[in-house]
Amino acid sequence: MxxxxxxxxxxxxxxxxxxxxxxxxxxxxxxxxxxxxxxxxxxxxxxxxxxxxxxxxxxxxxxxxxxxxxxxxxxxxxxxxxxxxxxxxxxxxxxxxxxxxxxxxxxxxxxxxxxxxxxxxxxxxxxxxxxxxxxxxxxxNVMPGSHKELSHKSLSDREFEVFRLMVEGASVTDVADRLKLSAKTVSTHKARILQKMNMQSLAQLVRYAVENGIIGDAEGSHATQDEAP
CATH class of the missing domain: 3.40.50.2300 (Response regulator)
Known part of the structure; x- marks a missing residue:
């Protein structure tokens, strides 16, 4: 057998x-x-x-x-x-x-x-x-100087997760529900993401995500309205 x-x-x-x-x-x-x-x-x-x-x-x-x-x-x-x-x-x-x-x-x-x-x-x-x-x-990634360092690579894993959801059109509340976090925590992550990436608004994050192939134009086109942190 x-x-x-x-x-x-x-x-x-x-x-x-x-x-x-x-x-x-x-x-x-x-x-x-x-x-x-x-x-x-x-x-x-x-x-x-x-x-x-x-x-x-x-x-x-x-x-x-x-x-x-x-x-x-x-x-x-x-x-x-x-x-x-x-x-x-x-x-x-x-x-x-x-x-x-x-x-x-x-x-x-x-x-x-x-x-x-x-x-x-x-x-x-x-x-x-x-x-x-x-x-x-x-x-x-293990070859120093071989490529331009993109600013989203400075994000922590949790910040990148929040960044991804937001540039795909999710609101702070949506992200909080999805990740089982408080809206205040998500807003804090959002503020840190903007600071780390040297940007001022969600619209800038969306443009960055489209330009760097993180989302497509159709995906990100609806996520252009910034929210208050």
Whole structure:
């Protein structure tokens, strides 16, 4: 009798349809199965701490603790547990921050249908799954003077998360609800972001994000009205 054990995967995404779609793809492969599902960072950590999974398939944007801070916490507690990020964000900056935080791979939801199984197998085997563009960015980050230092790179992981949501059109209240923070805390983050990036308004942040490929023109065009901190 075979002793083969499939890779146990935690699917972490706050959208039911996305989780169902990922489950169908995963369960179509004999060497892997969905062992647990999570809709927020608290549930992710609970499943991981119970030792239920061999790999975390993690949406970058979930309610509460998520994204890079969640990746860092998972890797601090379980350094050998592979994390494969699955996100709608195609920009290399999100991928670079995820990999630097300890993720083993970065896959966009757009390409999940064709690349998910391959990515899971690669990450489960201890290797990285990243695009050539992300690999180039990672290499450039360790080469002093090889590229212009962009001001958003001075932001902390939490500040970058707030910055990303705001330039995509989220209000202070929206960001607070999404990240489970107080509006006052988000306003403080906003003020620090503007100070660190030497800018005066949300409209300037949006223009910067468009010019540097963090969001597209269509994404950011509606986020031009600044709010009071």
């Amino acid at each position: 075979s002793t083969f054990a499939p890779t146990r995967i935690l699917v972490a995404d706050d959208h039911t349809l996305m989780r169902e779609g990922l489950r169908r793809i995963i369960e179509g492969a004999q060497d892997m199965r969905v062992a647990a599902e999570a809709t927020n960072g608290h549930e992710v950590l609970a499943h991981v701490r119970r030792g239920e999974v061999d790999l975390v398939l993690l949406d970058l944007s979930m309610p509460g603790k998520s994204g890079v801070p969640l990746i860092k916490q998972i890797k601090e507690e379980f350094p050998r547990l592979p994390v494969l990020v699955l996100t709608m964000h195609q920009e290399e900056q999100y991928a670079v921050r995820s990999i630097q935080a300890g993720a083993s791979g970065y896959l966009t939801k757009e390409s999940a249908g064709t690349e998910l199984v391959t990515a899971i197998r690669r990450v489960a085997s201890g290797r990285l799954f990243i695009s050539p563009e992300v690999a180039e960015q990672l290499a450039m």
